[in-house]
C-alpha cells in the first residue's frame with residue numbers, strides 16, 4: 001500500500017517537475033509565459049507539498065531547491081558575490097501567521113520588527129558601486145551567475161551613475177516598467193504585428209536584455225532599490241537604516257513601512273489590495289522582511305529562499321482559460337460588442353465567465369479564435385479582457401469569428417462606418433437598444449432604482465407597458481402585479497423605488513439620460529456648469545468646449561441629443577412625471593461646497609475613492625489636475641509633480657492629518 005502511494009507520488013513529482021521546468025524556460029528565457037503566474041505558483045505549491053510528504057524523493061535539481069532562471073549566452077557572465085535567491089510565498093493571512101511562528105521559534109524570547117515593502121512586478125538586478133560611480137549591473141540569472149547588463153542599465157534615468165560615497169558596495173533593486181510605458185509599448189507592438197507582452201515584468205525583462213541599448217533606452221525603464229548586500233566601510237544594524245542611507249545617496253528607494261507584529265503586517269497587506277490600482281506600476285504583492293540584520297544572519301536561507309523574508313501574493317488577476325464561444329451583445333447606442341464566453345475561472349476574488357473583446361479589429365489584432373486558450377485578466381473595476389492567445393495550445397480545431405451582417409436582436413442590417421471600429425445596428429427602435437437604455441437609466445450611478453433588472457425590463461417592453469425610461473414613472477402597481485413572477489408586494493416595492501428616484505442629484509439625472517459619451521464624470525462637470533436641463537438645452541457646441549474637461553466630441557453629442565425630437569419628448573415627459581431637472585439649492589451641511597481638491601502621493605488612511613466620496617459628500621469636488629481654480633492640494637507620501645505645480649500656483653497645501661481635521665470641521669475654510 002505504502003509502496004503504491006510512493007510510486008504514484010514519484011510519477012506525479014516527475015511530471016510536475018517537467019511542467020515547471022518548461023514554464024520556467026518560457027518565462028525566464030523567452031519572456032513569453034504560457035500560463036499565468038498564479039497557475040505557475042500553484043504547480044510549485046503542489047510540488048512543495050508532495051516533496052514535504054515524501055522527503056526521500058527530494059533531489060537537488062528539483063525546481064523547489066533552486067532559483068528559476070537561466071543565463072543567456074549573448075551576455076557576459078557575472079558571478080554573484082552572494083547568491084541571489086527567490087522568495088517564499090504566502091497567499092493568505094494564515095500563511096503569514098505561520099511564517100511569523102517560524103520566526104518566533106528561531107528568535108526565542110527576542111522582540112523583532114518587520115518592514116513591509118511593495119513587491120514590484122519586475123526583475124531583480126544587482127549593482128556594484130566603487131569610487132563614487134556605477135561599475136556593474138547584472139541580472140539574477142540562475143542565482144549564482146547572472147548576465148552583465150551594465151550598458152542597458154545606464155539608460156535607466158532613475159539610476160544614479162555618480163554618487164558621493166567613495167566606498168565600494170553592492171546593492172539590489174527591481175527594474176520595472178510603469179503601467180503607462182507598458183501600455184505604450186504593447187500598443188506599438190500590436191501596430192507592428194508583433195506579439196504583445198503579457199505583463200510589465202516580461203516587457204521589462206525583454207527590454208533589459210536587448211543587445212542594442214538604444215532599444216532599451218527607448219523603453220523608459222525605471223528602478224527601485226531595496227537591499228544592500230555589502231559595504232566596504234559601513235556597518236548597518238537594520239533594514240530601515242539601509243533605506244535611509246540609500247535614499248541619502250540619491251537612489252530611488254522602494255516604498256516601505258515598518259510593522260511591530262504580524263497582525264499589523266496583515267493589515268498593511270489588506271490595505272494594499274485596493275490601493276495597488278493607484279500606483280503607476282504593477283505590484284503583485286508585498287514583501288515582508290525582518291528589520292534587524294543580525295537576526296537575518298541567525299535565520300539564514302534554504303537553497304531557494306531566505307528564511308527571514310516572505311512574499312505575500314495578491315489574488316490572481318490573470319489566468320488562462322478556454323474561449324468556448326464568441327457572442328454578440330447590442331448596447332444602448334446600438335454598438336455590437338463581441339464577448340468571449342469563457343470556461344469559468346476565479347479572478348481577483350470573483351468568478352469570471354465572460355470577457356469583452358471590444359470590437360472586430362481587436363479580435364483580428366489579437367488573432368482570437370473560438371476554441372482558443374487565452375490569458376484573461378481582471379484588474380480593479382475594469383471588465384475582464386483577453387490579454388493574449390496562447391498559440392502553442394492550438395489544435396487546429398479553432399475557428400474564426402465572423403461579425404454578423406444583421407443585428408442578432410432585431411434582425412436589422414448593421415453598418416460599420418469606414419473610419420470606425422464599431423459595428424452598429426441601424427434600427428433606432430431596436431429593442432436591445434431600448435432595453436439597454438432603460439437599464440442604464442435605472443443603474444446605481446444613474447437613477448439608482450432598485451428591483452428593476454434585465455428580466456423585468458424585458459417583460460415591460462414585450463407587454464407594451466413601457467417604450468422608454470420616462471414611461472417608468474407612469475406605471476401603476478396594477479400593471480406590474482399581473483406580470484409573471486411579480487406579486488402585489490414586489491410590485492409595490494418597485495413602484496415605491498421609482499417614486500423615490502424623483503429627486504436624485506442633478507448630475508445623476510444628466511448621466512441617466514444616456515447621452516452618448518457623457519459618462520458619470522462628464523455629467524458631474526456639466527452639472528457644475530449648468531443649473532438646469534433647460535439651460536443645457538439652449539447651449540451651443542462653442543460654449544460647451546470652453547469648459548476645460550469637455551472636448552468637441554462630447555459637445556457635439558450633447559447638442560445633437562437635445563435637437564432630436566424624440567429626446568425632447570422624453571425630457572418633457574420626465575418633467576411631467578416630476579423629476580428634478582435642475583440643480584438643488586446648496587445645503588448647509590455642504591460645508592465644502594465650491595471647493596476643489598486635488599490629491600497627490602499615497603495616503604495612509606484613505607483610498608482615492610474614499611477621499612473623493614468624502615469631499616463630495618461635503619459638497620466639494622475632487623479633480624485630477626492642479627490649476628489656478630484649485631483650492632487645496634492634499635499631499636500624501638511621495639507626492640508627484642502636482643506638488644510643485646501647486647506650490648507655483650500658490651494653492652494651499654494640506655497634509656493628510658490637516659485634511660482629516662478639515663473633514664471633522666476642526667479646521668475652518670475660507671474661499672480664496
Ligand SMILES: NC(=O)c1ccc[n+]([C@@H]2O[C@H](COP(=O)([O-])OP(=O)(O)OC[C@H]3O[C@@H](n4cnc5c(N)ncnc54)[C@H](O)[C@@H]3O)[C@@H](O)[C@H]2O)c1
Pocket residue numbers: 023024026027028033034035036037038040041067068085086087089117118119120121122123124125140174226254287311
Ligand atoms: N507564468 C509562468 O509560466 C511562470 C514561470 C516561471 C516563473 N513565474 C513567476 O515568476 C516568479 C518566480 O520568480 P522569482 O523566483 O523571481 O520569485 P518571486 O517573484 O516569487 O520573488 C522573488 C523576486 O521578487 C522580486 N522583488 C520585487 N520586489 C522586491 C522587494 N521589495 N524585495 C525583494 N525582492 C523583490 C525580486 O526580483 C526577487 O527576485 C513568480 O511570480 C512566478 O509566478 C511564472
Ligand SMILES: [Zn+2]
Pocket residue numbers: 330407408409410411412425426427430431432
Ligand atoms: Zn437591433
